[in-house]
Amino acid sequence: MAAEAELSALLTESRRFPPPADFARDSNAQPEIYERAHLDRLKFWSEQASRLKWDEPWDQVLDWQAPFARWFVGGKLNASVNCVDRHVEAGNGERIAYHWIGEPEGETRDISYAQLKDMVCQAANALTELGVAKGDRVAIYMPMIPETVVAMLACARIGAPHTVVFAGFSADALRNRIIDCDARLVITADGGFRRGTATALKPAVDNAVAGLDGVRNVLVVRRTGQPVDWDDARDRWWHDVVAGQSTEHTAPAHDSEHPLYVMYTSGTTAKPKGILHTTGGYLTHVSATHRLVFDIKPESDVFWTAADIGWVTGHSYIVYGPLANGTTSVLYEGTPDAGGRDRWWRIVEEKQVSILYTAPTTIRTFMKWGEQFPGAHDLSSLRLLGSVGEPINPEAWIWYRKHIGGDRCPVVDTWWQTETGGIMITPLPGITATKPGSAMTAFPGISVDVLDNGGKPVDNGGGGVLVVTEPWPGMLRGIWGDDERYRQTYWSRFDELYFAGDGAKRDVDGDIWLLGRVDDVMNVSGHRISTTEVESALVSHPSVAEAAVVGATDAITGQGIVAFVTVKGDAALDSKAGEQLIADLREHVAEQIGKIARPRQILLTPELPKTRSGKIMRRLLRDVAEHRELGDVTTLADPTVVNMIDEMMATTTHPEE
Missing domain, CATH: 3.40.50.12780 (ANL, N-terminal domain)
Structure with a gap:
């Protein structure tokens, strides 16, 4: 503690x-x-x-x-x-x-x-x-x-x-x-x-x-x-x-x-x-x-x-x-x-x-x-x-x-x-x-x-x-x-x-915090939530190595928060442990930012799609989250990663709030 x-x-x-x-x-x-x-x-x-x-x-x-x-x-x-x-x-x-x-x-x-x-x-x-x-x-x-x-x-x-x-x-x-x-x-x-x-x-x-x-x-x-x-x-x-x-x-x-x-x-x-x-x-x-x-x-x-x-x-x-x-x-x-x-x-x-x-x-x-x-x-x-x-x-x-x-x-x-x-x-x-x-x-x-x-x-x-x-x-x-x-x-x-x-944003001292691209600022039930803020909350959890967050269309809230998370260590999580970690992470974000920022869906994945320069391709993750046809993947270091994530997403559901 x-x-x-x-x-x-x-x-x-x-x-x-x-x-x-x-x-x-x-x-x-x-x-x-x-x-x-x-x-x-x-x-x-x-x-x-x-x-x-x-x-x-x-x-x-x-x-x-x-x-x-x-x-x-x-x-x-x-x-x-x-x-x-x-x-x-x-x-x-x-x-x-x-x-x-x-x-x-x-x-x-x-x-x-x-x-x-x-x-x-x-x-x-x-x-x-x-x-x-x-x-x-x-x-x-x-x-x-x-x-x-x-x-x-x-x-x-x-x-x-x-x-x-x-x-x-x-x-x-x-x-x-x-x-x-x-x-x-x-x-x-x-x-x-x-x-x-x-x-x-x-x-x-x-x-x-x-x-x-x-x-x-x-x-x-x-x-x-x-x-x-x-x-x-x-x-x-x-x-x-x-x-x-x-x-x-x-x-x-x-x-x-x-x-x-x-x-x-x-x-x-x-x-x-x-x-x-x-x-x-x-x-x-x-x-x-x-x-x-x-x-x-x-x-x-x-x-x-x-x-x-x-x-x-x-x-x-x-x-x-x-x-x-x-x-x-x-x-x-x-x-x-x-x-x-x-x-x-x-x-x-x-x-x-x-x-x-x-x-x-x-x-x-x-x-x-x-x-x-x-x-x-x-x-x-x-x-x-x-x-x-x-x-x-x-x-x-x-x-x-x-x-x-x-x-x-x-x-x-x-x-x-x-x-x-x-x-x-x-x-x-x-x-x-x-x-x-x-x-x-x-x-x-x-x-x-x-x-x-x-x-x-x-x-x-x-x-x-x-x-x-x-x-x-x-x-x-x-x-x-x-x-x-x-x-x-x-x-x-x-x-x-x-x-x-x-x-x-300007904090209480007037100092500037960058929140990422404007299209990376999600509107969830009228609340502006930065993908960066949610990513920071997820990565602050001791089990998380890296996270990427995107907004996906939601019939009720306008946009829902979808998170793609890699965990620390090389050991794969079994199904039960994975389900528990996802539940823990959703509550962790709620505690860090507020319930409105709790991800609708979290997908645990071994890797995230990155360019050869190391930048996460969030555009492709948006395609996955929206169940769209994947865009250009030629600049990825490993194009198979996003295809794997797409297949995983197709077989998962998100909890009803």
Whole structure:
């Protein structure tokens, strides 16, 4: 009972963890930063931009013609130069840019900033030789290898916007993106490694570009050595085209608003949206947030964003943010359990990682496996932990802090989106308190609010939808080729306010809690209930490892709550024990939130359907709960999981209330 009482106390919204003394003393951010940014927001962002190298200064900080923004108008710079050349010129060429670790045990490469600069210059010369010109789009479909970063920076160097497509996507998904942005070149690899197996990538590219006359070349990195089909008229080996190039390249200056990249957000039925990010504002935003949110000390820190470069987290906090700040990063190819469930913790120990940034899904997976795996390694090098990708439930937050951070590392729970470019809501570890499950407050220079359905700000203790009330440097500049869709998607609900599509609440202290997508806020008998809140309640039960909650149509209540739960441990529950646990869980949720939140139906399942990046595919679980035909399952790590769950659901009933 004492342990349960302690957990209950930790989960209350009034529980705060003050900043540790060492952070308060040595933090990059000082308390006055909020007031300074509030008094003159544009001056604050101008100061952050000034930390970059500009070839030509800007004439105007912001030109805002709602909903279109231009930042640092008239300024010119090169993102690649800011990420590599200037650090070499400053005498830091021998500093390690990346500790690259392949999935196969023992496969590592340490790449210095000087070496990275040479590789990027060679790749830029190669792209030019292949006919890629400023403004041409380049599609990148690659595993987590150094050449992926090199390809991105080479594109940025010559002014060719890149679109990186996650290597787990299908050939059709890749083809749609290539067509939408009219890519002229595709950069890929023969394959990559996943759970000890060489997986092919080139065949998907071959299928994707078939019949596309606009794609002039496919540039292929030899990664696994597996045989590939070859088109002599189109295909080129990276080692043939790039390796012999000069390591010198004069980088042109690009306008601050020159397109840097297009990243596609996946849709269910609608065409994926090509989110456009430009150069100066984006680089300012990601470098500032990386430096201040993670309290970066480039001379000593080893930073690890445990994500894939194919997502925006990888763009902003594996590539552009850390490199702009001259940071040493870990770049890891494999899965968390490749070579054993302690693989990550061996990496932390061996590379002396000081900052770890990962997703709640991964944290909950580690919880399920057990604390004995991190407990077997020396994690004392860690000084800061971060969470990204979805709202983190309080129990996972506490487990992360205790078992990974040794109850001494602050946890920064960050909210942002592909569209925002960089972190928007977060604690600052040296000057703000943290709360389990709360992203706390807007980053300095960012202005957000929580509005009710009528567009009025909610009081403390109230909930509604999240909006951004002022333009910000890293904001998307539009949807590629579709300005009207941009207006309608993000700016039509509230006049001149960016609608994030996420629900949020302010607690009694005014701190912000993200509730997930608005379509993940269920309406049960007129009560708005967040799927995240119910998931957090379920995961706080000692028997639960992970939970996903969706709303399903209910003739009486409007929506009923359906929960999919995996239990801790490897032992399967027998029928009687399973029935008892389901009953216990329903009452546990009722006790944690209220009877209105008690799930209508709970399904105990060995696994949840996840993408290869580890994100739970709640869209498919909604299909299961509604007894609909399953949607696209091609991006799942294991498509059989959702089929198994669908079969289980078909044979179960839910209790009548």
